[in-house]
Amino acid sequence: MKGLSLIVRTITDFVVAFIVIFGAYIVLYGHLTPGGGFAGGVIIASAFILLMLAHGKEVAFSRLGVRAAHVLDSAGALAFLIIGWLGLAGGYFFLNVFGRGEPFRLLSSGMILPANIAIAFKVGSSLFLVFAALAVFRRRSFRPMIEDDLS
Amino acid sequence: MNVVPLYVAIPLLAAFLIPLLGIWWKKSGEVLSTLSTALLAVMAILSIGAPAVVHHMGGWTAPVGIALVQDGLSTLLLIAINVVGFLCIVFSLKYMAVYTGLPKYYALFMLMVAGMNGVVISGDLFNLFVFLEIASIASYALVAFGVEADELEAGFKYLILGSVASVMILFAVGTVYAVTGTLNMADAAREIAARFGGSDMNPALLLAAAFFLMGFSLKAALVPFHAWLPDAHPSAPAPISAMLSGVVIKSLGVYAIARVFFTVFGFSPDIPSSAILANGILFFSVISIVVGGLLAIGQWDIKRLLAYSSIGQIGYVTLGIGVGASVLASGGTRSLAALAILGGLFHLLNHAAFKSLLFLSSGAIQYATGTRDMKRLGGLGERMPITAATTNLAAFSIAGVPPFSGFWSKLIIIIATIKAGHPAIASVAIGMAFVTLAYYVKLQREVIFGDVGAAVSKAREVPAVMYVPLIILAVVCVGFGLLYPVFGDSILEPARDALLNGAEYIKLVLG
């Protein structure tokens, strides 16, 4: 994948940062406004996919390596599961043991915010991974000599 | 506090950790999955005889939050899933060593176990759907794990038909929600009884029931919906075939049918439509028994024969449950319904043991000889005495030779069917039991006895880590046949009572 024209690449560089910030907003304010970890995670993943489409996979992998994406994928899922386990301290799985704070604030509603962040990491990295795998597979089937860079 | 959520939390922890640690530590899959399935199997066995417990997720009480319930029926399935799962993992340690991507294999395996455990302890319709999807998706990927052409094709077929089943189940869940305003099974049952008790069932609920029946029958591979099974089960690696035939179709199909129909909709003479549902289950069971049995005879691939046999044997399990349902729906005695359900559940447990044993044995044969073609096999008894002996035991059990376990469970089902006033169905069941005997005799003659086949001459017995699970399962098979009094009271009867006493379930969950 060579990437697209100079105009597309320049605009992509400019836009990607905004997409990531927008995704982060959607994630962090998921308990106050529409959106949440899942939608935000997909938006962040699409920023990296845009990078990959515009610049080719080398540039995208230099921002987020495959191994790092694997780690984030598992770690996000694990973090969400651990939030559930923490509840067992109070006797119930997924009991909200975090402080609730006060309504309408960013730092409120206990486990919802950390759970949203964990889901966003998980979703973003895993969708990036699957797209990268599809792209690399296609390339590989045309040029079988390329090193297998997705384990 | 109780341990119920750990049945899901432990395998999920393992599943998330395996790919993470697998980056640095190549053996993470083997070690973590063996440890966690062993722990789960011990937990499940220790919970025998414990009273039914309910766990309110997040501390939100039942209709608001999700309730997890472990009653007798759940315990029965948990034992089957986790014991068979542990043995299949042990078998995989050596068998799967020639495959690549092993951390992914073990992680997907743990996800499948987590999904099935989640289904059988869930007390919430939508939650049941979500965990059913986890188990299904993991098994779609595992069927195609070898990435050969026919494995991919089988996996794709399974995936497409499984997706149809999922859509149907979700549609039914939505309809039940629309009518009752709740997703909790106990609450939905109470609402249905309160609003429609005494009169006939609402047509919307009948549609939901029909969609549930179609969806779960697809997952259980009952006959009009069985097209995926004869491709998917043989294509998968042997431990996965053993899991799929041994426990997946039971926990996602049969358990779900039993739980949803007995607990949520209920069978009683007050509800005339419930007789239609019971007859639907009976109809699917009978044609499964017939079609699965007849198609199995002509197969020359061991695993394909076993796969068709699974369709027929699942038919026996649902026949027992369906007879129980139809007795309840027509106002028969509870003791007769109890007998039929007991037979069905007994056969479910038996089938989990001997079908997983047969598939693991077929894996051992393939490992040693490199083929599953019965025409190239034969005379295995001399070369691989342990595998041959366990295969023989399992074949006797499944064919219903007394005193092995399969005989007793089929006998109970057939007696109950006759007593319930379905002599035609009973005679079909008896006839097909002889057909089952016929094709297992064929399997024994072609594979174990007879002249040494072309592929067998150089075969040697498989390593210990592969035959020890076979021996354990064979002991379990024999034990089920001889020691009914030991486990009947503690495992089967609580499971049967859980299905019969819907009122207790509701009281347990809603307090």
Add this chain to the structure above:
Amino acid sequence: MTVYFLCAVLLTMGLYCLVAKKNIVKKVIGVVIMDYAVNLYLIIVGYKRGGVAPIVERGMSASTLERFVDPLPQALVLTSIVIGLGVLALMVSMCIRLYEKHGTFDMSQISKLRG
């Protein structure tokens, strides 16, 4: 009333696409359409006439709470969309793998080649 019928039409069209078309990408499209139909059905079940989105704002009166649409089906649909996406990723990866093996998307030819 009629909205339910249109949902049913979508569901059946998805099913038709899935059983009648031999091309595996078309089968995938059939599954996607069925997913759409069932998601739409769930949201319609939870819709309240004149309803507003279930998001509380500061100083909202109790009578506005009464007008909220049902939030529970929305939670279900969110999960269902994610499941659909996951299944799609799996289906597409199987599709391109099958294409690599057989050089075609046609299911009847794929089965024939297996022979």
Add this chain to the structure above:
Amino acid sequence: MGNITPQLYTLLVFMVIGSIVAIETRNLLSAVISVSAVGFALSVAFLFLGAPDIAITQLVVEVLVLIILIRGTILLDNTSVETHRDTLAVVTSLIFFGLLLGFGAMIFGSKGFPAFGEPLMRVSKVYVQTGLPSTYAANIVTSVILDFRAYDTLGEATVLFASILGALAILRRDGKTAKGEVVPA
């Protein structure tokens, strides 16, 4: 929002037409784009139906669905579809449709089934009334998916984890190491 029925019907009819195009067109690229158009229309319909959370999610997922479908399928060299006429399949679908419609007339008009726009909300009432005071999340949908029913969301994350892991497993280059040779996994 006032009466949304006309808009909703327009969108639904558009979705049906889009689906017909997606199913019947001979070109796979057109099919994929049509099905995405249906998805975007669905997203707008969710917005009309008071579900902005779902609308956002459907929108972003639809973008990804389109990219994945095009990446996975269209850029391969063969994109046209040969048509088959399968009478049996048509008959099956028609029977299914007839059953659904026949039942539907009975069901969706019956007393037990709530009419469009009048949900029962037996349990949901609790979420709406106590969502903010007991979870402190202003977005009730979020409070349902991440607090009241957080366990479902764990399942959802797991589904995605499983399917991505499965997709990566299926896209491995070789299933097995060379026959007979056992390498450290």
